[in-house]
Amino acid sequence: MKSGHRWLIFLAAAIVLCGATGVLAMQPPDGANVVVNEVPDRSLDLREMLRAGGAVGYLIVMLSLVMVALIADHVMNIRRSTLMPPGLAEEVHRCLAERNFDEAKKRCREHTSFLARVLHAGLDEIGVGYNAVEKAMEDAAAEQMARLYRRIEYLSVIGTIAPMLGLMGTVWGMIQAFLEFELKANPQVSELAPGIYRALITTLLGLGVAVPSLSAFAIFRNRIDELVAEATLLAEHVFADYRRALQMRKKSRERTSPE
Template identity: 35%
Template sequence: MKRLFSILAIACIMAFGTVNASTNANTTTIVNTVVSAQEDGAADAEDLGFHQELKKRFIEGGPGFMGIVLLCLILGLAIAIERIIFLNLSTTNTKKLTQNVEDALASGGVEAAKEVCRNTKGPVASIFYQGLDRTDEGIEAAEKAVVAYGGVQMGQLEKNVSWISLFIALAPMLGFMGTVIGMIQAFDKIEAAGDMQPSLVAGGIKVALLTTVFGLIVAIILQIFYNYIISKIDAIVNDMEDASITLMDLLIRQKK
């Protein structure tokens, strides 16, 4: 809006140009400078006001439930970040690994393929190693080893993810509980005062609703991280299953 006013001011100066060119230029410069200074000041005040407002609302919500909701956010984010780092480290170039194992089987046999798996990180390489380690017992034994160890690797990928879902459900529930308790406290104040004063009701309801708002915000933030983690796990599991089938085909061809 301020920029619109500055543009209109400049247009008026240019339209009613009864003053000389230098005066018009000076006026335009002054208007732009003043408007820019006002915009910068307003932006700084808005940024400062946002942080102050957030801190104020958090304190108004009460240290009890607001602190617990904040703890849910901190713990949930800590687990989510740990899982994201672990899953990124567990991601393997499955096609490259399969090609290396196939080349090693063709050139150096099972031991060479096992060495390739030992030098590669990730659950797919671990599953490959377990399958190759059971090839002496037959294809069926290797397949059972791959399936069993695949379940173990899947459990490691999903480790602690349930805690994130717990915090997602717990944060809004704590917010709603704070809302109910705040409403009870508001009615207690009304009962003690013996009069329906708007200030008593408004203050209690405001404090009550703040806990709900922060609980929902925490749940939304954690839900985004949770969905990303689940999608990452699904992608890795799909790679594991596809790679396991490919490994069995390689072993069958190797036996033939």
């Protein structure tokens, strides 16, 4: 099984585990005494949770949809075959060996990928020397890596905002519950419970979005670090023969030059 498939399975398992944990947390313990005739079943369904969450709950649900779309997009784009198209390094290496630099640039322009942009930056400095080529590739790799980080940064933002929105909804719901409790003539403590549990729904929704969002952000960040390092090393290997050829010509000129 490929490593890319393994971490996708791990992400799906983590999301399922978080959902299962949330469901189990809402179930009563085995030893709890439940009076069937006096206490009705209060298990929560999604419709009731959304109704209790109010406007803040719907906003958190919208964030969850954005999160799912972002994860799907990153799964398709942050992978080895997308950042490093198969055969591109071999084609550019062959063109360099034939000193057909225009053809090498054309091959890079045909692929809008991380490796293609790094190689194209190096090819633009091909007549200046290898030091300039290496510096151009390092700058291009740093720029492309920053762009990849900015794309996944939205998952971190969602993972930070969602629980804050949930907390805000909970605080507002608690205020409403206590205000309603205060207006009653002879209030009972049990009358306060419905308002409190409804207020806590938004916190549950916020955490339900934050956990998979931050988990996906960490996985994609590590994935980017791994693929960027691999692509940068591959780009250096593409220019390895060109660098050796320059060094040999330089040594040959030094031997033949008069003292």
